[in-house]
Amino acid sequence: MALSMAELTQQITTLILNPGTRAWERQLLVGAKQRLTPNTTAARELSRLLADLRPLAQRQNLTPAVADFYRQMTGETVLDSHDLVAQHTAPDPSYQERAVFAGGCFWCMVEPFETRPGINAVISGYTGGTVAQPTYDQVISQSTGHVEAVEILFDTRQVTYADLLTVYWQLIDPTDDSGQVNDRGESYRPIIFVNSAAQRQLAEASKQRVIDQRQYQKPIVVAIEPTTTFWPAENYHQQFYRQQPKRYQRLERARQRYLRWQRRWAKWRRK
Structure with a gap:
């Protein structure tokens, strides 16, 4: 350039x-x-x-x-995340709601939601901590209390919060509250952040269904917590699956292999 x-x-x-x-x-x-x-x-x-x-x-x-x-x-594709940040700060139309999920590295949490009908935006960011405007280095140092998470802006006329919860449980290891797959530490804990009584009720019900299904040998440890300030992550982390498709595909394949192995192992143990 x-x-x-x-x-x-x-x-x-x-x-x-x-x-x-x-x-x-x-x-x-x-x-x-x-x-x-x-x-x-x-x-x-x-x-x-x-x-x-x-x-x-x-x-x-x-x-x-x-x-x-x-x-x-060097001429590589770089996403301009200003539109995403603008959507984060803009007021919600009457038909739009927000869901915030933490499930390990946010790089692998965007594409499964963003490619579904009714999703207006999926923003990678940090939430649940005590430091204002945290940086990526601060968060992964495990010193701020934040977790990596995604904020999902969705059209309630096309998709429901319950639908998003169903997707969420498919993306995580709900028995691990020390991280997810290869990502270790409190910044990778799985948490459902709720912003209303209705969301909490649906989240609690979905968690109970997972418990009742007895798919896992270990306890279900996903926390359900009130929404706190969500800080959009740096431009580099937004829509990572588009910016770094080859690297994302390697990470996603490894993640899916682990989750498939875990479910098969749990099924074998039940039998």
């Missing part, structure tokens, strides 16, 4: 000031900004910066905003 000196300087400055940028990323960015002088060209310094970031990018070890910058500069 061809950038002027002013445009590149502005983007690098924004990343330097971003609280989610790690110290070693910031060091590289500061060095690049200092080299941007009237005697240099933007293209040359951008190429050098991308070369410095490449080893970290290849290991998927850049923070979200820097990862977006790297992918944009």
Whole structure:
């Protein structure tokens, strides 16, 4: 991507000031900004910066905003999540409701809901914690009390909250409150967040049905809690299945293998 000196300087400055940028990323960015002088060209310094970031990018070890910058500069598809955030902050029409589910890594929680009729938006984010505007690094440090979750904006004329609960139970291991599949820690706990008495009643009934079906040897430990502030995650995490389809497919296959194995094992134990 061809950038002027002013445009590149502005983007690098924004990343330097971003609280989610790690110290070693910031060091590289500061060095690049200092080299941007009237005697240099933007293209040359951008190429050098991308070369410095490449080893970290290849290991998927850049923070979200820097990862977006790297992918944009190398010509990869980068989702603009401004519309999603706008939908999150906008008031709901009379026919729209919201559901908030935590079920492990939010990367694998979007596509199963978003591709269904009646879904207006699925937003990845953080909820249930004590820190305002948390970053991804803060949440995965397990120090803020947040969990990764999805906020689903749905059209009640086409899909019901009960329908969404049915999908949710198919996506998780309801016996594991220490994480989900390969994602460990309190930020990956499975929780149903309810925002009304009606949602709580439906959530409790759906949980009881899972218990009564006796599909699992271990107790059902999914919590049902009141909705708290939902903070949309960084752009990099929104609609991950579209932005990083190959990586998403690998993660989703591994997740589904585990859940199928678990259900078959439970069925065998019952017999």
